[in-house]
Amino acid sequence: MSIPVGHYQYDRIDRDFLQARIAEFEGQVNRRLDGTLSEDEFKPLRLMNGLYLQLHAYMLRVAIPYGILDSRQLRKLGEIARRYDRDYGHFTTRQNIQFNWIRLEDTPAILRELAEVDMHAIQTSGNCIRNVTADEYAGAAADELVDPRVHAEILRQWSTLHPEFTFLPRKFKIAISGSPNDRVAARFHDIGILARPGEAGAPVFRIFVGGGLGRTPVIGEELFDSVREEHLLATLEAILRVYNAHGRRDNIYKARIKILVQAIGVEAYREAVEAELAQMDLERYRLTPEAVAAIRARFAVPLLEAPADADAVLAQQRRDDPLFDRWVRSNTHVHRDPGHIIATISLKPGGGIPGDATSAQIARLADLADAYSFGEIRITHLQNVVLGHVRKDRLRDLWLGLAEVGLAEANIGLIGDIVACPGLDYCALANARSIPIAQKLGARFADTALQAEIGALRINISGCINACGHHHAGHIGLLGVDKRGEEFFQLTVGGRAENGAAIGTILGAALPEDETVDAIARLVDCYLGRRESGETFLDTLTRLGHEPFREAAYETV
Amino acid sequence: MKRPVRLEPGQKLVLTANRLLDGRTVWWGADGTWDSHIGRAAILDADEAEVALLRATEQAQRDGVVGVYDTAVQDVVPPEPVTVREKIRAHGPTVHPEFAVETEQ
Amino acid sequence: MRLFELGERSAQVHDVLVTLAELAERDDARAVLLESADDPALLKPYLNRLDLVVLRFPVFRDGRGFTQARELREYLRFSGEIRAEGHILPDQAAFLRRCGVDSVVLPKDGNGDPALWEKQLRQFPVAYQRSVLPERSVGPGLRVEEAS
Numbered sequence: 001m002s003i004p005v006g007h008y009q010y011d012r013i014d015r016d017f018l019q020a021r022i023a024e025f026e027g028q029v030n031r032r033l034d035g036t037l038s039e040d041e042f043k044p045l046r047l048m049n050g051l052y053l054q055l056h057a058y059m060l061r062v063a064i065p066y067g068i069l070d071s072r073q074l075r076k077l078g079e080i081a082r083r084y085d086r087d088y089g090h091f092t093t094r095q096n097i098q099f100n101w102i103r104l105e106d107t108p109a110i111l112r113e114l115a116e117v118d119m120h121a122i123q124t125s126g127n128c129i130r131n132v133t134a135d136e137y138a139g140a141a142a143d144e145l146v147d148p149r150v151h152a153e154i155l156r157q158w159s160t161l162h163p164e165f166t167f168l169p170r171k172f173k174i175a176i177s178g179s180p181n182d183r184v185a186a187r188f189h190d191i192g193i194l195a196r197p198g199e200a201g202a203p204v205f206r207i208f209v210g211g212g213l214g215r216t217p218v219i220g221e222e223l224f225d226s227v228r229e230e231h232l233l234a235t236l237e238a239i240l241r242v243y244n245a246h247g248r249r250d251n252i253y254k255a256r257i258k259i260l261v262q263a264i265g266v267e268a269y270r271e272a273v274e275a276e277l278a279q280m281d282l283e284r285y286r287l288t289p290e291a292v293a294a295i296r297a298r299f300a301v302p303l304l305e306a307p308a309d310a311d312a313v314l315a316q317q318r319r320d321d322p323l324f325d326r327w328v329r330s331n332t333h334v335h336r337d338p339g340h341i342i343a344t345i346s347l348k349p350g351g352g353i354p355g356d357a358t359s360a361q362i363a364r365l366a367d368l369a370d371a372y373s374f375g376e377i378r379i380t381h382l383q384n385v386v387l388g389h390v391r392k393d394r395l396r397d398l399w400l401g402l403a404e405v406g407l408a409e410a411n412i413g414l415i416g417d418i419v420a421c422p423g424l425d426y427c428a429l430a431n432a433r434s435i436p437i438a439q440k441l442g443a444r445f446a447d448t449a450l451q452a453e454i455g456a457l458r459i460n461i462s463g464c465i466n467a468c469g470h471h472h473a474g475h476i477g478l479l480g481v482d483k484r485g486e487e488f489f490q491l492t493v494g495g496r497a498e499n500g501a502a503i504g505t506i507l508g509a510a511l512p513e514d515e516t517v518d519a520i521a522r523l524v525d526c527y528l529g530r531r532e533s534g535e536t537f538l539d540t541l542t543r544l545g546h547e548p549f550r551e552a553a554y555e556t557v
Numbered sequence: 558m559k560r561p562v563r564l565e566p567g568q569k570l571v572l573t574a575n576r577l578l579d580g581r582t583v584w585w586g587a588d589g590t591w592d593s594h595i596g597r598a599a600i601l602d603a604d605e606a607e608v609a610l611l612r613a614t615e616q617a618q619r620d621g622v623v624g625v626y627d628t629a630v631q632d633v634v635p636p637e638p639v640t641v642r643e644k645i646r647a648h649g650p651t652v653h654p655e656f657a658v659e660t661e662q
Numbered sequence: 663m664r665l666f667e668l669g670e671r672s673a674q675v676h677d678v679l680v681t682l683a684e685l686a687e688r689d690d691a692r693a694v695l696l697e698s699a700d701d702p703a704l705l706k707p708y709l710n711r712l713d714l715v716v717l718r719f720p721v722f723r724d725g726r727g728f729t730q731a732r733e734l735r736e737y738l739r740f741s742g743e744i745r746a747e748g749h750i751l752p753d754q755a756a757f758l759r760r761c762g763v764d765s766v767v768l769p770k771d772g773n774g775d776p777a778l779w780e781k782q783l784r785q786f787p788v789a790y791q792r793s794v795l796p797e798r799s800v801g802p803g804l805r806v807e808e809a810s
């Protein structure tokens with residue numbers, strides 16, 4: 001078997017490790033069933049292996065490290081959806097996939113099937129270092145400075161069953177990007193890492209700490225500007241050691257690292273980390289160039305060959321077919337190779353469930369990845385799918401293939417590209433349903449010509465203050481709240497996760513569910529009526545301030 | 558921690574939990590067994606619910622359920638939960654009518 | 663009290679176990695009990711006379727003990743026995759050992775079955791990060807196994 005493009009190829013040692021983890025988990029399940037482990041003891045252990053108990057069943061969250069899979073793995077996910085779930089899966093904003101109808105007794109068998117294709121559910125939940133996320137265009141984008149995947153893989157390995165950091169005060173999320181255009185929401189993570197080229201070929205890392213969403217949204221602050229590669233792991237160990245020792249454990253809402261950083265200040269945090277580093281045996285923690293090279297060697301590099309006229313062929317096809325042209329405009333991104341292009345496949349059909357894909361669609365995506373993108377698939381933090389290396393002259397064939405399974409929606413980055421958490425339809429912590437409101441908004445703005453007219457506008461929906469749908473970071477954010485058993489939504493505007501990260505401002509009192517869609521339509525109308533040429537929603541909002549939008553939203557209420 | 562139960566007129570209580578083996582939502586029946594259909598739930602007044610809750614919690618491990626609690630329902634046949642959350646637990650996700658609990662065997 | 667040894671160092675029995683606060687007054691104390699909020703650096707003046715540091719886990723989810731153990735080994739170079747007690751699970755055996763803990767007080771319930779602890783210690787042939795133990799590389803990359 002050849003090495004997959006885009007992610008680390010396991011060897012026998014890695015596979016033995018996975019088998020050991022499955023055996024361990026199976027033992028834990030058996031001890032739960034015979035009563036040796038109480039539910040209070042079992043819960044953190046099952047969460048550490050991605051297994052939640054939701055409203056109707058168990059949910060299994062499978063790790064997709066740095067969001068990249070190969071077609072074999074994707075096919076396996078489709079099979080699992082078919083055999084053990086109800087024929088669909090849900091892609092999440094943390095680049096993972098969740099299955100909603102899992103039986104505890106089936107999980108060891110599911111984990112064994114996943115291990116056949118080098119996949120697992122390790123640390124996709126729990127108070128440990130979670131699945132590491134990375135730029136969805138890694139290794140493909142023209143604007144990239146450093147391909148972050150090798151270091152994302154290093155972080156995945158280093159954090160796997162870390163002996164010291166598996167019982168942290170709270171979950172811990174790390175994201176890494178190597179592009180000046182932040183596509184990972186680095187400053188909304190416990191640790192955000194931006195890589196750039198350093199001297200002598202090795203990258204250096206800018207490290208942000210203490211970002212996060214949830215109940216208390218905080219934008220991460222810069223801890224270090226230039227960490228050398230050899231000290232990357234030592235630095236992360238030191239940051240986590242300070243957090244593990246001093247993070248609050250008396251109140252889960254105050255247990256994230258962001259609260260500690262806010263409480264003592266980023267300068268004091270930096271001093272504490274430096275004090276750790278001064279005492280550590282740095283040689284022991286050194287990330288050697290040999291180790292990096294060994295891991296890099298297990299990533300295949302796609303052989304990018306395109307005919308000289310690829311670009312011209314695509315240009316002609318776009319002129320001939322306005323529908324195709326519209327899709328290319330919203331759903332593609334510039335590749336570093338002029339004969340190739342990055343295609344984003346929307347999992348947001350108008351009126352559909354954001355991020356859901358049926359097993360048939362999953363299987364088809366795997367086939368298309370084989371045919372058009374070296375068998376490589378990426379999951380984005382906006383719950384879409386990316387084929388990273390598509391030859392320009394073959395893009396239209398891909399688009400036609402996608403249309404056959406209802407995956408050719410032209411709405412990436414537009415108002416129909418809604419991010420929503422599972423909400424009260426599944427989630428035990430929810431206050432309100434997120435999916436139905438996403439569906440109604442999707443249906444309201446289903447016309448892709450209208451979406452193109454509205455331009456860049458992101459709606460994010462969370463069913464409770466935990467903010468899994470990133471509502472604080474949405475250009476328009478919706479937060480579900482419970483008012484005496486009824487569903488209400490609080491609106492925010494002006495959030496953004498990209499460069500210039502900002503937390504949205506609350507517009508006013510929460511609206512009843514059945515008035516929310518109309519209020520958002522009025523917000524959008526307000527923007528369309530008052531924008532100046534070339535302005536996006538955010539531009540107009542910045543120029544006019546919130547007041548006109550607040551008035552529009554609450555006009556008839 | 559036990560919340561004081563405040564029932565509106567016309568409301569009663571049922572006990573609910575999730576099954577340990579498959580996680581499915583279940584409701585406590587008059588015969589002490591757990592069933593996935595709320596229609597078979599025992600409808601209890603506040604005092605009965607307190608006794609039943611204690612017993613069901615004690616026996617949770619043996620009965621293979623987790624997270625036993627009581628919740629208010631309209632006292633009709635079949636009983637209908639009061640909150641959106643419990644309605645969804647009783648009937649299934651609103652976004653997948655094909656998975657309605659009622660239509661399962 | 664049943665002890666389980668995670669490594670080669672055999673567990674010692676002590677009549678006098680004092681808290682961090684009591685340590686200064688008890689010249690005879692050779693063993694100290696650290697609560698999870700205690701800073702191990704405060705043991706510095708006493709390290710020479712201490713044979714045993716007991717780390718108390720209030721609940722197995724409270725992972726501060728792992729950092730305390732590492733600080734004792736890595737920063738303070740403590741070479742005596744480190745023991746974990748309180749609410750701990752056999753599922754944590756290898757983590758404890760890799761952070762420098764030598765022994766545990768076995769829980770009194772089903773989690774105290776030594777066979778479970780024994781099994782978990784041997785569950786994983788390799789690890790993906792360095793610990794306080796002597797280790798050597800396995801294959802290319804970050805992977806290590808214990809150097810016996």
Ligand code: HEM
Nearest residue numbers: 092093094173212213214215256421422427429466467468
């Ligand atoms: C359905 C079961 C889920 C449960 C029970 C759950 C639980 C939680 C909780 C409790 C938090 C807040 C943690 C804190 O701030 O300390 C949280 C945050 C978050 N969750 Fe979820 N979640 C679920 C599903 C999802 C899904 C489907 C996604 C992705 C679409 C997701 C992604 C996130 C993200 C990105 C955060 C945000 C913020 C942060 O890390 O600061 N979660 N989740």
Ligand code: SF4
Nearest residue numbers: 421427430463464468
């Ligand atoms: S935001 Fe709330 S409702 Fe939505 S998935 Fe997260 S915890 Fe559940």
